[in-house]
Amino acid sequence: MPARIITSDDEDDLMPPSRPSTVKRVKDEDDDDAPVVKKVKKESSTPKASPKVKKATTTTKVKKESTTNAKKAPVKKTTTTTIKKDPVKQQTVKKTTIKKETVGADGKIKKEETEEAEDVYKWWENDNQDDSIKWETLEHKGVMFPPEYEPLPKSVLMKYDGTPVVLPHAAEEVAGFFGAMLETDHAKNPTFQKNFFNDFKAVLKESGGAKDKDGNNVQIKAFSKCDFSDMYAHFEKMREEKKAMSAAEKKAIKAERDKIEEPFKVCLLNGRKEQVGNFRIEPPGLFRGRGAHPKTGKLKRRVMPEQITINIGKGVPVPEPPAGHKWGEVRHDNSVAWLAMWHENINNSIKYVLFAANSSLKGMSDYKKFEKARELKKHVATIRKDYEKELKSEAMFERQRATAMYLIDVLALRAGGEKGDDEADTVGCCSLRYEHITLSPPNIVEFDFLGKDSIRYHQEVEVSPQVFKNLRIFKKAPKKVGDDIFDRLDPSVLNKHLQNYMPGLTAKVFRTYNASKTMDDQLALIPNEGTVAEKLVKFNAANRAVAILCNHQKTVSKTHGESVGKIEDRINEVVWQKWRHKRMLLDLEPKLLKKEPKLFEDLDELSKEEKTACANRLLEKDSERWTKKFERDNEKLVAEKQKPKPKSELNAKLKDLADTNKQYLKEIKSNKVEGKGTVEKLRAQVEKLETRVTTMRMQLKDKEDNSSVALGTSKMNYIDPRLTVKFSKKYDVPIEKLFTKTLRDKFQWAIQSADEDWEF
DNA sequence: TATCCGACTTAGCAATTCCTAA
DNA sequence: TTAGGAATTGCTAAGTCGGATA
Structure with a gap:
């Protein structure tokens, strides 16, 4: 197809392009009075259709400095x-x-x-x-296989249509996989159920079928008639038992496990000891595909040694396969970094046993990745200048390429390769479709699509007028729902173009570059003052800006709503106390209401019902506390062979509490609190309560903001670790506060090579 | 030129461990 | 001392990208 030429008709409202750095993001409709911010700040709304509650915002969770x-x-x-x-x-x-x-x-x-x-x-x-040769010599002990299947106790049976059925071990194992997941979202997903049931039936057929207690065949035909609840109860019981084990027992089990694993954990790379990453072969189970994956729930079969290829140095002992088995293949390929590999049966993709993150090979490639991102610094101005110019190119292909470049650079979108029908429908830049963007003149673009891992990307973005205009052209009829926006483009074309600017430059480098650059810029804004805890909060805020740029999210925890509710209750309780103190002030000096109306304008912050709820909660909590204390004290006294305190003592206390509660309810009803103490003291108390409310509200906001943003991914993969090391040294924040043990091991190279003067 | 495959990085969820407040 | 929640680690699915193959 010849390149489409853009006609003058398309150009009618051409406007000068704006710099990418001036692109702004706008907020969702639910808080449109919030300020419009620059590139790093963005909001994502709560998806209505998605089962997961995701949200991204920008404040910091305050972590308290540990005094111990x-x-x-x-x-x-x-x-x-x-x-x-x-x-x-x-x-x-x-x-x-x-x-x-x-x-x-x-x-x-x-x-x-x-x-x-x-x-x-x-x-x-x-x-x-040299990247092409990964090792000179390589020695290792092979891989660790999961334990054989252990049949369930005879009493634990699946029921079919109400009758307990005996399953062959192979089928029982598969049923058990489902039974163990009974209370998860997966087990409630119809696709998961359907895929599981098909594979379960197949295994059942292979292995001889189900029988009732008298040995008669039972045809398993309908998923809806299968009852896995006994299996679920059994696994729950096992879990409880494991949890209830004494610390010594747990320790002994762990020690034994460690002993078995030890030989697999390390290998010799060029004669040096290095850690192996995933030396355990993945156990069989049900495939947990993310999002709407068509294959989710299918049986992941047990991997046999015959399916495994071992990669090892020439002339060194080949690890023994399990007794009675052989390896599929033994290779001596020093151009690759894997120790073993096999094909999995779901997507026929390859699984590798690789080196651990702290190994020299992984470290080197990490180092190279960040050096490449730094190299991009030298070219990025030219690249931006070029794509700004090409946004107006007469050739459709160039215009698309430039527009895609803009989105990758400014919004940090992934390249977006093609996907098949047997995968979840997710997209990146090049695979964006008609329905994923909505244009609102003059230049607002709403992106709404599922990205990697079916994580929703939902942003309203203010783009440059030329980009807006281009997107409108790319969406022009006859294009319709289901059609690609960038129909002339795919990642390989884009990457080939990028190679012209710099060897090794691909779309993904822009994500690394922009993430690290954002971090660098954000860290530069932090004043070198305050406590370590305060500096940490600011570091995390910078980290969060990067996480938001990259759209790194996490599922809001199931208990999130509950714990937020608890905090809100506690805030209300403080607000109620504030109300009481202000009422006391007015009781002592009624004229204050006219003299300082501002001080009393929040008197109706809580409704009568809310205040009553606070008072009643307080009564409940106090009663419980006193009852518990009473019981504990008495247990102690009995243990010490002393006379326990009489129940009447507790009852008197409970009556006290009930009386106080009555008094509170009276106050709430009458809107009057008897003044105690002096006006000065009351004023001071009110002030204290005000600050407490403010602090608590801020902490709550932090919790909300952080509930769906995952900081770890950017820290581990996108932010040049030398930036963190630099921050640590320059701001005198111990590196242990910034990197976990695992990250310190992974980034040893950065910790040892960067200092406070290092520049990204 | 398109598609597939191999190798490796990136990613969120689940399990485990650690820490803190009662 | 312990429960529960946060932090960390482990697991493995889901991407990117280059090169081989059709």
Whole structure:
């Protein structure tokens, strides 16, 4: 098809392009009085159709600084270092033993001796550029298989149409997979049920079919007649039992497990010990596809050694397959970084056993990824200039390419490859369809689509007039629902174009670059002052700006609404106390109402019903507390062979509480509270209560804002870790507060190589 | 040129562990 | 001391992208 030429008719309302950095996001209809903000700030609304409640906003959750940590602070370290030569690379490695003395919370000195940093290979101090060869020598112990299926107790049976049925072990295992998930959303999803049931029936047929207690065949025909509740109850019971085990028992089990796993955890890469990531073969189960995945619920079959390809160095012992089995294949391919692989049966995709995140190979590729993003800094101005120009190109293809570039650069959209009918319908930039964008003149674009993992991307964005105009052209009839917006474009075309600017440049680099750049800009705004806790809050706010840019979300926890409700109750209780104090003030000095009307304008903040609820909650809570205390005290007295306190003592206290409650209810009804103390004291108390309400409301907002934003993904994959290390050093915030243990291991290279002067 | 496949990164949810407040 | 909620880790699904294949 020849490139479509854009006619002058299309150009009638051409306007000068605006810089991408001036693109603004606008808010959803539910809070349209909020300020319009720049690029990093965006809102996503609660989807009505989706079962998940997702929301993204921009405030910070205040994390309280731990005081016990401060007590632990004095640490005495003794470090012994032995230097030896690495046999393969002649690289100097250090074996460091760190002896630590820490003062615990109990005031006792604890001695720990950890062999941190054993055989540290500082690959980042070498210039190791070759990517095509991943290793010289590789030794490992293979993979760990999940345990064999253990049949359920004979008493635990699935019921069909009310009759308990005996299933062959293979079928019972599959039924059990479903039974264990009975109370999850998956098990309630019709597609999941249908796929599970088809595969279950197939296994049942293969393995001999279901029988009743007399050995007669039972035809399993309808899912709706299957009852897995006994199985579910059985698994619940097992879980409870496991939970109820003593700490010693749990520890013993863990120790045994660790012992079995130990050989698989590490391997020798070029003679150095490195950690293996997922050495466990995935156990069989039901495929938990995300979103509306057509295959969700299908049986993921047990992986046999015969399906597994082992990749290992030449001339080293090949790990033994389980007794009676053979490996599918043994390879010696040093151009790849996997130790084992197999094809899974759901999508026939390949699963790999790879190195752990803290390994040198993963570290190097991470390092290269961020260096590539930094390299983009040098080219981004040219690229932007070019696509701004091409937004007005006469060639349809170029215009589409430029528009897509704009969206990838400004909104941090993913490339968006084609997907098949046997996958969930999700899109990225190049695969956006007609129905995913709505245009509102003069230049507001509403994006509403499901992205990776079926996470909803819902934004109203103010784009440059030229981009708006282009999108309108790309949506022009005969285009209709279901058609691609960028019909001339796909990621490979786009990426090929990007290679012209810089080798290795692809759409995904823009996400890394813009995420790190945003973080860098946000961190630069933080003043170097305040406590560690305050600086942490600001760091997290910067992190959140990045997470929002990348649309990283998490499902709102099931208990979120409940815990918000509890906080709201507590806020109301403080507001009610504030009301009482103000009423007392008026009781002592009625003229204040006229003199300081502002002070009393919030007197009706709570309705009578709300105040009554507060008073009653207080009564309930106090009664419960006193009753519990009474019981506990008496138990103690009995244990000490003393006479317990008489019940009348408790009853007297409960009566006191009830009387106070009556008094409160009277106050609420009459709108009058008897003044006690002095006006000055009351004023001070009111002020204190005001600040408390403000703080609590702020914390609540933080909780709400954070409830659906996932900070971890950007910290782990998009923000150059050297930015975090730089922040740590410059602002004197311990790195332990910014990176978890796992991230510190993963980003060892950054921690050791960046300082406060490092620049992204 | 389109499609598929292989290799690897990115991602959210589930399970486990840790911490805090009562 | 313990329960419950937050933080962290583990698991594996779902992307990107380059190169092979049809």
